Amino acid sequence: MRVTSDRALDHPRREDIRLEAVLHALSDPMRLRVVAFLSGVDDEGAPCSAIDLVVSKSTSTHHFRVLREAGVISQVYRGTAKMNALRRRDLDELFPGLLDAVLHARAAQRRREGDAEPVPF
Amino acid sequence: MRVTSDRALDHPRREDIRLEAVLHALSDPMRLRVVAFLSGVDDEGAPCSAIDLVVSKSTSTHHFRVLREAGVISQVYRGTAKMNALRRRDLDELFPGLLDAVLHARAAQRRREGDAEPVPF
DNA sequence: CTCGTACTACGAGGTTTATCGTACAAGGGT
DNA sequence: ACCCTTGTACGATAAACCTCGTAGTACGAG
Numbered sequence: 001m002r003v004t005s006d007r008a009l010d011h012p013r014r015e016d017i018r019l020e021a022v023l024h025a026l027s028d029p030m031r032l033r034v035v036a037f038l039s040g041v042d043d044e045g046a047p048c049s050a051i052d053l054v055v056s057k058s059t060s061t062h063h064f065r066v067l068r069e070a071g072v073i074s075q076v077y078r079g080t081a082k083m084n085a086l087r088r089r090d091l092d093e094l095f096p097g098l099l100d101a102v103l104h105a106r107a108a109q110r111r112r113e114g115d116a117e118p119v120p121f
Numbered sequence: 122m123r124v125t126s127d128r129a130l131d132h133p134r135r136e137d138i139r140l141e142a143v144l145h146a147l148s149d150p151m152r153l154r155v156v157a158f159l160s161g162v163d164d165e166g167a168p169c170s171a172i173d174l175v176v177s178k179s180t181s182t183h184h185f186r187v188l189r190e191a192g193v194i195s196q197v198y199r200g201t202a203k204m205n206a207l208r209r210r211d212l213d214e215l216f217p218g219l220l221d222a223v224l225h226a227r228a229a230q231r232r233r234e235g236d237a238e239p240v241p242f
Numbered sequence: 243c244t245c246g247t248a249c250t251a252c253g254a255g256g257t258t259t260a261t262c263g264t265a266c267a268a269g270g271g272t
Numbered sequence: 273a274c275c276c277t278t279g280t281a282c283g284a285t286a287a288a289c290c291t292c293g294t295a296g297t298a299c300g301a302g
Binding site for chain 2: 259260261262263264268269270
């Protein structure tokens, strides 16, 4: 993962990730959508702009920060972009099965509601 | 499950339970504690007073209501008490593995933090 | 150096939340 | 009937949250 800027971002260490914070981060539809999207992306991650939330840029920034501060995603600057990746390894180690259960639950709910779209997010 | 009062309480139907609402309900430490406690209780459920949250009665009522309205627990009057039970069957059917993952995650977190108490909640 | 892209910082608005205290209702036991 | 136990309703307060717009920074490309 090449970093082309030394601007640093605070991430909680794995052992400081709190279940309550993770659940809270996942309880927002926007953020759940981001997580679902990132779950289908490789370790390099994707820039914030890769997923079209239907909100303003500031709101988008806000949601990505909530996810980062909860320990759900990692963010790294690369040029003018900021790459976002799921902290799948950390989450799976801390809370085995949780992330998968949430992702499957969301997928199931979308199926039930006929929201299935060609894109998986 | 004997009901000794006809006072009715609104519960979402199973198909109306929303993942976001469930995750939100579970993202509060008090409520997570309630759920962990109820997971070790039979289908009859337990009265609100069975678990000692360290908050006022009104706050306690509030948390139980949030759990009920999210579809996480069911509540039934029985005499002066109100019996609370996890809607495990509904949740497991809608979101397989989610509840267990959350409960295990919480237990693991407590173990890591040395919060293990004799009581399992 | 200037421009465009990608994102941030700050502050504001409106909503929801967690908490409490007080006052009240419903039901069981004496 | 009268209490005691259990939980509710209502109103208040302070904090957190989601949303936005505007103004600004960092970086790469030309």
